[in-house]
Amino acid sequence: MRALFIGFGNVGRTIARILTLERSRFPGMSPLDDLVPVAIVTRRGGSLVDTKGIDLGLALEEMDSRGRFPEGHPGYTDITGVEAAGSLDYDVIVELSTLSIENRGEPAATHIRTALSRGRNAISANKGPIAFSYRELSSLAKSVGKKFLFETTVMDGAPVFNLRESCLKGCVVTAVDGILNSTTNYILSRMEEGVGFAEAVKEAQDMGVAEADPGNDVDGWDASAKISALANVLLDADMTPLDVDRHGIAGVTPADIRKAAESGKKLKLVCKAWKEKGKVFGKVGVEEISHSHHFSLVSGGGAVLRIHTDLMGPILITQENPDLYDTAYGVLGDLITLRQLCY
Numbered sequence: 197m198r199a200l201f202i203g204f205g206n207v208g209r210t211i212a213r214i215l216t217l218e219r220s221r222f223p224g225m226s227p228l229d230d231l232v233p234v235a236i237v238t239r240r241g242g243s244l245v246d247t248k249g250i251d252l253g254l255a256l257e258e259m260d261s262r263g264r265f266p267e268g269h270p271g272y273t274d275i276t277g278v279e280a281a282g283s284l285d286y287d288v289i290v291e292l293s294t295l296s297i298e299n300r301g302e303p304a305a306t307h308i309r310t311a312l313s314r315g316r317n318a319i320s321a322n323k324g325p326i327a328f329s330y331r332e333l334s335s336l337a338k339s340v341g342k343k344f345l346f347e348t349t350v351m352d353g354a355p356v357f358n359l360r361e362s363c364l365k366g367c368v369v370t371a372v373d374g375i376l377n378s379t380t381n382y383i384l385s386r387m388e389e390g391v392g393f394a395e396a397v398k399e400a401q402d403m404g405v406a407e408a409d410p411g412n413d414v415d416g417w418d419a420s421a422k423i424s425a426l427a428n429v430l431l432d433a434d435m436t437p438l439d440v441d442r443h444g445i446a447g448v449t450p451a452d453i454r455k456a457a458e459s460g461k462k463l464k465l466v467c468k469a470w471k472e473k474g475k476v477f478g479k480v481g482v483e484e485i486s487h488s489h490h491f492s493l494v495s496g497g498g499a500v501l502r503i504h505t506d507l508m509g510p511i512l513i514t515q516e517n518p519d520l521y522d523t524a525y526g527v528l529g530d531l532i533t534l535r536q537l538c539y
């Protein structure tokens with residue numbers, strides 16, 4: 197199975213580490229022993245193309261030590277993601293580039309659209325294409341008889357879409373809700389401990405949990421992208437993060453946190469999507485959650501998702517402090533699924 201990787205940041209490099217340096221720790225990865233990475237494309241760090249297979253260990257070493265691929269590396273090129281998706285020979289595109297809300301999930305959606313149109317399979321850890329273009333991309337995948345998998349996009353490696361697909365056959369999902377953005381959950385948890393908003397944001401940045409520009413998290417955009425992806429896939433919606441009724445945590449003050457605590461509650465950024473009179477709605481906003489509610493147990497970088505269906509549930513999926521291995525697993529699990537189904 198020949199793979200084209202778009203992006204070689206935290207997730208791409210963790211995948212490479214698991215498949216090379218740390219391969220002996222993970223015997224379950226054997227279905228991927230014959231995976232051939234034919235290209236790795238980045239935006240500013242150069243790209244590599246080798247039809248015989250890139251040495252992932254060397255690529256990892258170079259990216260870790262220099263922050264880019266050196267021009268002397270065999271197969272070095274400045275090909276872009278769109279060019280690679282449209283011209284190279286591969287079996288699956290693995291979309292690991294950055295989420296762009298401003299560009300409505302592009303160019304990631306175009307990478308996937310191009311791959312599927314050429315009869316290739318697609319895997320995405322980038323939620324942009326699912327949050328903005330799911331209906332179009334999934335029907336394209338269906339029409340060409342190829343797979344479009346994206347387990348990582350909402351809860352890293354925890355089963356969300358696979359659970360729905362494999363274990364809830366015949367059930368109709370009526371609503372989903374949860375706490376899905378770890379950065380805001382961390383900030384609110386620290387504020388409960390008496391840390392100020394700005395200081396908690398800085399801590400999250402220093403830990404690498406929040407980005408240099410924390411706006412995507414703090415203003416609720418990342419959470420809106422996740423609820424939009426969930427609504428599109430599980431509730432058959434055709435919404436984008438711009439359709440979500442979105443309120444971030446920027447206005448939350450220590451006084452708000454104290455007031456909630458006085459009545460035995462915690463403040464959490466809750467995401468929800470539900471069906472009403474045939475229409476699907478999405479909402480992200482801060483809510484007071486009682487200490488006895490399952491959602492209040494999620495602290496730090498954890499997450500929780502509740503799936504409501506007509507026949508089963510509600511079912512709760514919780515995650516305790518996921519790290520990059522969880523995220524990498526989500527993508528590796530999709531690659532194994534594809535390997536077992538198609539190759």
Ligand SMILES: NC(=O)c1ccc[n+]([C@@H]2O[C@H](COP(=O)([O-])OP(=O)(O)OC[C@H]3O[C@@H](n4cnc5c(N)ncnc54)[C@H](OP(=O)(O)O)[C@@H]3O)[C@@H](O)[C@H]2O)c1
Pocket residue numbers: 202203204205206207208237238239240241242276277291292293294295303321322323348349352519520523
């Ligand atoms: N980190 C997590 O725990 C996590 C969890 C779930 C999902 N995800 C999703 O997984 C994806 C990757 O995350 P990450 O943490 O690995 O991000 P990252 O560290 O910021 O790396 C992003 C990579 O994508 C490349 N890239 C960005 N735009 C590109 C473009 N237009 N064409 C080609 N390459 C491009 C970047 O290249 P340059 O460095 O050269 O710009 C970099 O190699 C994101 O969409 C993220 O939301 C991440």
